[in-house]
Amino acid sequence: MRYYIIAGEASGDLHASNLMKEIKKLDSQAEFRFWGGDLMQHEGGNMVKHYQELAFMGFSEVVSNLGTILGNIKFCKQDIKTYKPDCVIFIDYPGFNLRICKYVKKIGIKTFYYISPQVWAWKSGRVKTIKKYVDKMFVILPFEKDFYSKYKYNVDFVGHPLLDALNSLPELNEKIFREKNKLSNKPLIALLPGSRKQEIKKMLSEMLSIEKDFPDYEFVIAGAPSIDIKFYQQFLNSHVKIVSNQTYNLLRISKAALVTSGTATLETALLNVPEVVCYKGSQVSYEIARRLIKHIRYISLVNLIMDRLVVAELIQNDLNYKNLKSELNKILEEKNEQKLKIKYKELRHKLGDSGASEKTAQLIIKLLNN
Secondary structure (H helix, E strand, O other), rough: EEEEEEEEEHHHHHHHHHHHHHHHHHHOEEEEEEEHHHHHOOOOEEEEHHHHHHHOHHHHHHOHHHHHHHHHHHHHHHHHHHHHHOOOEEOOHHHHHHHHHHHHOOOOOOOEOOOOOOOOHHHOOHHHHHHHHHOOOEEEEHHHHHHHHHOOOOOOOOOOOOHHHHOOOOOOHHHHHHHHHOOOOOOOEEEEEOOHHHHHHHHHHHHHHHHHOOOOOOOEEEEEOOOOOHHHHOOOOOEEEEEEOHHHHHHHHEEEEEEEOOOOHHHHHHHOOOEEEEOOOOOOHHHHHHHHHHOOOOOOOOHHOOOOOOOEEEEHHHHHHHHHHHHHHOOOOOOHHHHHHHHHHHHHOOOOOOHHHHHHHHHHHHHHOO
16 A cells, blocks of 8 residues: 655654554555654655654744745645555644645545544634544544544544553663763753744743752753754753753653653653643744633643643743742652652553554554455
């Protein structure tokens, strides 16, 4: 079979690459063409565009790059028509993918969606589009199946693919990791300022503002694979280290983390690291989002899945020096750390068993062969 896959960000690259790996086990002649990243490229096939070219965050950023976005949509449609795949697999990234999905369905190609857009948070009107143009949706959050059932749309809950990715991590020698990255023997505070330049500009200076108040800890930045190390250096003093493209390993040996809202908040929790969730966008983007998202109480996936406040969230104006210092102090206390890790165990249970990528690959191939 010929598979065309569209992933528009770093987390999509990870999950799509694992899905490709499982598809190849079941379809040894599988051919892939994709929009994605380095992890997908490692699995083989032809990359059309890297997600770095697609990373526009927030309303104002999207508007200012509208010409590029519309050009990408037009190009993608033509590329799919020329390639003639057996199916197109969409990985989250709804603003782009749902536009492509309409076209793909109309020209008679099967459409599968792995990792649902967050229609339960905002733009629930997109469910109508999904029902009409997506042949099958595979969801990774337990409450999403119930959400879609309200709209009489049957989806498959396959479990969360992060469980697979994290369960298969090789053993880590902390001493060698520290030596290789020139880290001290102090306990580490990991800083995850996001995977896009716009996010890093907003987040990193705020995160670093409290570094001087924790002299017994070493603050270390988790560098995103798509960002050049020089970009981070403009925000740093000389002694703060950057560990690029090794976020999981950095988290595994960290005492706590300050994490930009997104998939990374869930990754951090599943790695059992106490965290403070941070978010600050442009004021225009924030005000529009605040008015559109009316019915969800939390911004982090951890709290959304647990349906209660498990990890602290510092959003927009609440993300400041005073609050950051206070919340980090709290999670560094041993009694709070232990309570949090008990809640993390419950989180894992709610996310279901491992094997999401394998289940999704099996379902896709079964549907293609019907």
